Amino acid sequence: MIDKSSPIPVYFQLKNDLVKKIAQGLWKPGECIASERELCEIYGVSRMTIRQAIGELVQEGVLTRLKGKGTFVCEQTVKQQDMMSFTEMIKQTGRELKTEVINFDVIDTPDDMQDIFMLDKVYKIERRRIVDGECIAVETVFIPVDYCGHINEEMLKGSLYKILENFGYSISNSTSSIVAADITDEVKEKFNTKENFPVLKMIGKTFANKNKLLFIEEALYRSDKFTLQVNISRREGEIL
Known part of the structure; x- marks a missing residue:
């Protein structure tokens, strides 16, 4: 050995x-x-x-x-250190990922997003992310219909990043805000469970070529199963 x-x-x-x-x-x-x-x-x-x-x-x-x-x-958690899709992250750990599409609709652009997208219709995609048989995250994503060609439910069982790359987008960066969320009955239903657990809510924007906003995501993560590691470094020449 x-x-x-x-x-x-x-x-x-x-x-x-x-x-x-x-x-x-x-x-x-x-x-x-x-x-x-x-x-x-x-x-x-x-x-x-x-x-x-x-x-x-x-x-x-x-x-x-x-x-x-x-x-x-230790009880192993999913750890995200760098910008990558959830699919890529789980693939690197060698664990089994299954994606369930809960809802997939074309809707009128919500009022609070009209100044951001300025387009009439968006895809609303809600998915469960299941790792080794246990739901770790529930994602709700909004993407302008005009940004993509045809998307179907079967495609959404894979990587969303890969779908967008196939439409010619090169994902460059993202911004996120993270807060603690209450474990309500509605949240339990989304995770398809009755147990109590701590939850993180992440609201993020993902960009192509640094300035084109591709999609907005609202995601709930089980924080007892998911760890977001943030690496902060001092910029050269910065005075403390």
Whole structure:
């Protein structure tokens, strides 16, 4: 399992193998993994190497340490770090994504969007995003009909970004505002569940070529299953 002659660091090989075992279900969320002593015997490496691999997995949110009890597998969340479609994001994690189209209609442009789109009709698309059999997000998207050729419900079971790219758009950037949302009966119905859970509401605008607004999205995410990571860096020359 560990090739000590490889140019890949031993701790990194070990880290990847632990992730693989978790993905295969050897240790499930909430379960304690093998102890450091047991892992030393299994892999034939030092305790320092074991601690380095586990330490990185703790930092990445894959594992958690409980003092006096051991190291446990965390409940895994969908993590979004960069701008990419939900479909691309799930594909990178190797998890199974299913998209259910709840509603797909052509409607008059809502009053609060008429100054933004200045067009008569928009597609209103509402979809459930289901990861490994569990609904993680509900998206409602508004796209001017004039921006697209023919769209049908079957197409919407895939990536919306890909559909727009096929119509010649190059998606360049987006802006979003994020707030906490109440878990109402209506929200539970959208997620097709009766349980309570924390919810994030994200309202975003997605652009092509930096200035052409392609669509407006209102999305609800289960924040116990979805993590949005924001990376902020200081601009060169900026004075604090």
